[in-house]
Amino acid sequence: MNIFRTLHRSILLLFVVVVISIVTLVHFSVSKIVAEQSRAQQQSHSPALELIVQQLMKPLHISETLVKAKELQDLMGAPDIDEAAVFASLKRLHREFGMNFFIASEKNRRQYYSDGTTTELVEGDVSWYFKYKDSAQNEIADIGKWEDTHFYIDLKVFDEDQHFLGFFGVGKSLRSFLDIFARYKETYGYDFIFADQDRNITLSSDPKLVAANSQFTNLTDLPWFKDLSEEEQQGSLNNLLVKINGFDFLIAELNIQPFDWTLYLMTPLESRQTEISRGFIFSVVTLLVIIFGLFLIIYNLLYYFKKDMQKTRQIDVLTELPNRASMSLTFDELIYKKSSVSLVLINLDNFKSINETHGRKAGDIVLRQIASMLQLELRDRDVLGRWGGEEFLLLLPNTGPHEAVDVAETVRNRLANMTITTGSMSIQMTASFGVSFTAIPRAINEVIAAADDALFAAKREGRNVVRLQLIEEH
Template sequence: MILFAVVVVSIVTLVHFTASKIVAEQSRAQQQSISPAISLIVDQLLKPLHVSQTLAEAKELKDLMKNPEVDEKTVFEMLRRLELEFDMEFFIASDLTRMQYNSNGTKLALVEGKVDWYFRYKEWQQDAIADIGQWEDPNFYIDLKVYDDKKFVGFFGISKSLDSFVDIFAQYKALHGYDFIFVDQDDNIALSSDPELIVNKTVFTTLQSLEWYEGLSSERIAKGSLNNALVSINGKDALIAEVKVDPFGWTMYLLTPLQARQTEISRSFIVSVVTLLVIIFALFFLIYHLLYHFKKDMQKNFQTDPLTRLPNRNKVELRYAEMLDKKQSVGLILIDIDHFKTVNDTHGHNAGDQVLRQIAKLLQNQLRDGDVVGRWGGEEFVLLLPDTTADQAFEVAQKLRENLAKMTASTGSISLQVTASFGVSHTDTERALTDLLGYADDALYQAKRDGRNMVKMQLAKAA
């Protein structure tokens, strides 16, 4: 919220200074064009960078990479989990094993002379490197060096298909008529809104080969900066805004089409936009360190029910996905506290909350390591039992039902006896959690209909 407030204040302030030079209609139209550019840079470059930088500092990752006997199963599970959580492809390139492990389950031997990028970037001074690779299907990569006590242990990073950038840039250009060009440290065009400039196989287009660049004066080229340069592209004037993307050593050129009478006005506006971009870059780098320290606590809170401190729906769904990835059979138990509304209506919601906490504690104490108990909502709980048969899941439910019926729940001033109805389902094949829950819910309904305080089971139909 603080970041949002600062960004809003920055935008309002810059628009205020710009408005004195730009007619109201022109100001509105141009700002509507530039705003998506800011979001585009943040979403497509800065966000993946910050995510990967934060994860690269994780102890779990460093422990895996500094171990000379890499547990490949654990590595792939971690990478797959990250891919599902952040919707990006991740990789680890280990210096000890000289292997690259990808979140899609593939691996590649890092052989000198065959895998050029690893040995070349290893010698570079930069810790964050962006490049284009995998020529059969070109991808944008962020390569981050990982250290353990200042000792280099390999690279960690992400990859994104160039097709995704082409589509996004094309949409932006179609709406606003502006062009993006991202140039790397060797003056190769890495990303562009013009698909013809994107790398083809192993051949890059260079900035110097562009027709409008060749038309620049030698004085302008000698300055080493194209910021505010006015160029002609296909017979139309365009103003260049230049922004350094320091984490990668890249430069972004924003080519703004102009009419001759609008050149001075647009020049002032582009300066304001570039200033805004610099401010946003600075803000994101400033809060990066704060985000790192709070990341674990925030993630834990997002996946925990605040009342019972049990995993919430999101966490249960993630754990179920992990069990399926491990090819484990899963028993599922859905629990509904009998007549819980009466407890709330008679003794108050505070008493009801205390009862739910005590039931949650009882369920936790009855389960094995690896089992998962979570709050599904209201007075409902869900249990995941990996590597369990249907009969074993039914027996667990019976035992829990008996122990719950024997428990006396205390609210401080009164003691209550509570019971619950149980619905059991089971799968030993890959099946959506919603399907498994549907069978358990049907069984739970039957238990309630037949008198409550009982266990019913309904097995999933064979696929």
């Protein structure tokens, strides 16, 4: 986890360096054509990059990294929330990153802030929690805390069994954004407008457009937008020239994909500057889109690289089947998808005598050949893994217990009639089968325990048999 956290930060730093380098290159190229004018326009876009990277992307990736920490899951998943420990952790994060973090606990329906305050999460009084709790999204950007309006990044937290524990995230007062916007506008005269997918204005350099008291200004309510044609209103606003309070402004549009927001950069133009400014802004925004796209590609490559590493660590080297850890994760995923699952525990009979009589090399050959045979007997949806030693585990999704017994009987008969060759000898093997079933969410250990009881009964009854043990309801 520390390696990937470092990689994420390194990529973010690389993203900033590349952006600044390319914008600087554009600056010197354009300055040969329109020296002072182009230089001023190039400098005016640097705050846009700084805003996106420092104010939006950096908090997002820091939060994405921290939300995976076991310390956070342990705090939020504890039977009794240790509020002192929660505040201590939030204050430490505040000191380390200089941001205002929060935890919203599902267990006791209370929100804790790094400044030491709390809010009771009462349905009807606090709408965001209950709205986003039921959302399919795990990462949400939102505006809230209306008495001191904040921009929030909310990330869902789950335990190892994918049970929802609440939200973790970071909040920034809109006053900090307005201060940045004010300095920018005073120097260059440019305006920012951030809008969500419904064109509600979430952030803006114009304080009158900033959300307040749970009310958002919509982009379609602005006078200059109403003056656009119907076709222009429904399409992209990129490179449109609009008139605001008697002055011409050129709009540059940039999609902020992680939040599904759009940034509208409003550039004031004199009539003789329009064409040059249009080309310059289009070039810079195109570069931003390309760099941002490359950043997302690298980020996703790292994500899949991490998944591949995890997959490699979850393969049994001898049989090349999923190992115990992988099978446990697969079971949890099936249960999370609300699938009924039959579980078959397969134990090779008298396997230790193979190792003792013929050696471990012969035992390894037996395990590999049996693993290959079992895979051939599986249906497409079934999952086979090595549970440990001479035991295999078979997961049968959406399969009833009696159908699972039939499957186990087929495999048992196939194995009993199979001749295993080790090069110098032939070996006959049998196995005992324990079958169990669950149609409701349960821990794998509970279902395994029932299958183990069935397996013990099969061994006790002479081996090479299939036995079923259903879980007793309490």
